[in-house]
Amino acid sequence: MVPVSPEPSTPPVDETDLVARLQAGDEAAFAELMRTYGGRLLATARRLMGNDADAQDAFQDGMISAFRSIGRFEGQSRLSTWLHRIVVNAALMRLRSARRRKEESVEDLLPAYTDGGHLREYPERWDAPADTLLQREEVRAAVREAIEGLPEKYRIPLLLRDIEGMTTQEVADHLDITPNAVKIRIHRARLALRALIHPHVAASVE
């Protein structure tokens, strides 16, 4: 797996040495592990959980489970990649066991078609390039809010694939659904996001 987030091309610390100390159960090494790799992991947890408190809980679950299973880390993948997977799993476990919010539907946000399969609405174009749109705080806020507001069923696959950089197959394995179901959910999530962002983008054209 290649996370989209930039990773240093060389490990910031001597991974082999750190892993050896962790495998020996060294608590200082554990703290060092969290200081070195924790930032990105905590950010991942926050994206998935949606708030700081739950993110910290998921981070804690993940870190403890990493410390316990470090004996099984064989260095075939990068340590950061291995940790990322563990934290994602810890977050998903928490999401699964959390009292389920009512699953809202995104149906209303999907494009509507005529009987002959034409788009029912022909909205204004998004003239501005993505880079320009990104400079507008209103647009950024709308995107953030739109993603956070997506039902979990759609938000999680979208985040795992588009943001955390997993492949469709990896997302399917994590969520225990078929690759095809992953694709459908991500597609719907994007269509819904497009509709949610649209008023802000169209309105921000100068």
Add this chain to the structure above:
Amino acid sequence: MNCHEFRQSLFAYTEHQLGDGERATLEGHAQACSGCGDLLQRASELTCKDFVAFLQAHLDDELEPEQARVFRRHLEFCPPCVDYLDAYEKTVSLGREVCQADGGLPEEVPEQLIRAVLEAQRRAT
């Protein structure tokens, strides 16, 4: 029927709104006129709904050659879908960029959290 009238009626044709006579006239023109024949072909081989369903596979480069061909041909003749594709692509990159800018920067893990994890770890063993 001339080419202008053909284009005027094409939408109604694809929506199955034409009577038998009108439909035959339109199809007759499409057979005689290669430009309009091509339009009719494009309108029939892929609807906008199919087009939208293909968007993700298009982005992932997973369309079969024949699907990719009709996808491109649809794009050449349907302005709403050109705009829709553009918005879809921008949606994906906006989502990516905003999330990464928010959470991608290497942030510090609060020392308090690190201490809490260490403590929880100690308690658990």
